[in-house]
Amino acid sequence: MKIALLGYGKMGKVIEKIALERGHEIVLRKTRDNSFDGLENADVAIEFSIPDAAVENISQCLNKNVPVISGTTGWLEEYHNIVKLCEEKKGAFIYGSNFSLGVNIFFELNEYLAKMMSKLDQYKVSMEEIHHTQKLDAPSGTAISLAKGVIENSNYSSWALSDAKDDEILIDAKRIENVPGTHSVFYDSDIDSIEIKHTAHSREGFALGSVVAAEWIIGKQGVFTMKDVLDLK
Secondary structure, X not given: OEEEEEOOOHHHHHHHHHHHHOOOEEEEEEOOOOOXXXXXXXXXXXXXOOHHHHHHHHHHHHHOOOOEEEOOOOOHHHHHHHHHHHHHOOOEEEEOXXXXXXXXXXXXXXXXXXXXXXXXXXXXXXXXXXXXOOOOOOOOHHHHHHHHHHHOOOXXXXXXXXXXOOOEEEEEEEEOOOOOOEEEEEEEOOOOEXXXXXXXXXXXXXXXXXXXXXXXXXXXXXXXXXXXXXXXX
């Protein structure tokens, strides 16, 4: 499989390592200093860049009929436009706030727990996410996905970074050196507390998941998620 890497920072380099180990070839390493030349030769693109570059990167892929996997967060106000473009071009696209296989299992556990707790009003939900200081968006896309998972299965309506109202989930976003990513969901009452937690030990889990998604999407058409890739639906 020929892969275009759109974004060649720390994540891009780890994705390259995993992809080469799995027998794939890298045909483009896109940075801010070079062009999209060679993208048309790729079987699939994996996009981990920055919020300001993501929409252009994904659009270039869809316009060139290259399936694209995107793990960049912080650009989702444009998500509906990308979905529309994907449908118009009959392309293939996966966005994931987190491609770690373990985190996607954690997403499912989070939704299941939210359903179980939805009628127990004595418990207040809150979340904590910890990332490295280079992460540009807060809260993380993973934390937002976790919050949405609770909101869709409970009486909560939104989330907040501070001064959360009764129907809002408080997300405490912390930035600490050399932390790949830790996410916790808390249910607290006067009597006891319940906590579920996922801790990433390195970037390799995110990289592996994105390469697995790239392998899966070849030959497909449409807009998908990691639930499709892992057959969790």
